[in-house]
Amino acid sequence: MSSPPTGLPALAAKIRRCTWCDLSGSRTHAVPGEGPRNARLVLVGEAPGRNEDAEGRPFVGLAGRVLDEALARAGISRTRTFITNTVKCRPPGNRRPRAKELAACRPYLLAQFAAVRPSAIVTLGQSAAKDVLGPSASLATTRGRWTDFGGTPVLATYHPAAILYNRRLFRILVADLRKARQRMEAG
Ligand code: SF4
Numbered sequence: 001m002s003s004p005p006t007g008l009p010a011l012a013a014k015i016r017r018c019t020w021c022d023l024s025g026s027r028t029h030a031v032p033g034e035g036p037r038n039a040r041l042v043l044v045g046e047a048p049g050r051n052e053d054a055e056g057r058p059f060v061g062l063a064g065r066v067l068d069e070a071l072a073r074a075g076i077s078r079t080r081t082f083i084t085n086t087v088k089c090r091p092p093g094n095r096r097p098r099a100k101e102l103a104a105c106r107p108y109l110l111a112q113f114a115a116v117r118p119s120a121i122v123t124l125g126q127s128a129a130k131d132v133l134g135p136s137a138s139l140a141t142t143r144g145r146w147t148d149f150g151g152t153p154v155l156a157t158y159h160p161a162a163i164l165y166n167r168r169l170f171r172i173l174v175a176d177l178r179k180a181r182q183r184m185e186a187g
Pocket of ligand 1: 015018019020021022023024030087088089101104105
């Protein structure tokens with residue numbers, strides 16, 4: 001396993017042919033993430049799902065539609081954010097990524113942060129919060145509050161898929177994204 005390259009196009013190309021963990025054996029397409037290099041906001045989800053695996057793009061299924069709606073309500077343009085996941089390949093059956101898979105894929109996430117250098121990072125869901133902020137982070141203690149990751153402000157919030165099961169969380173997701181918009185505008 002070597003270091004990931006720098007620069008988003010080279011990173012995406014490397015991710016698409018990556019075999020650093022077992023998820024490479026079950027994926028249809030790796031999902032590097034997408035968005036402009038000068039994005040002010042990076043959104044980090046957990047892992048690609050069925051639709052994302054089929055298309056090779058992040059957040060294109062039902063949860064993606066929830067995210068699009070929440071971003072629009074918060075006044076954030078999806079095309080001006082960089083959207084990625086903690087692991088870039090779909091875990092079989094949509095199970096949670098395993099610790100060794102998260103560890104194997106983490107250099108790509110860090111390289112994406114370094115390439116984009118956003119004003120703010122928003123983690124979506126418990127797994128993403130733990131991957132970025134550390135294993136002791138939980139949504140109960142970090143959601144909606146700014147913390148720091150290597151000098152970049154990080155806000156943890158709900159995963160859009162959680163809204164599919166509890167629509168009442170949508171209002172909170174939008175409120176958290178509005179905080180992120182304010183941070184983007186300030187930074
Ligand atoms: S999940 Fe990440 S580390 Fe594992 S094969 Fe895919 S790109 Fe490589």
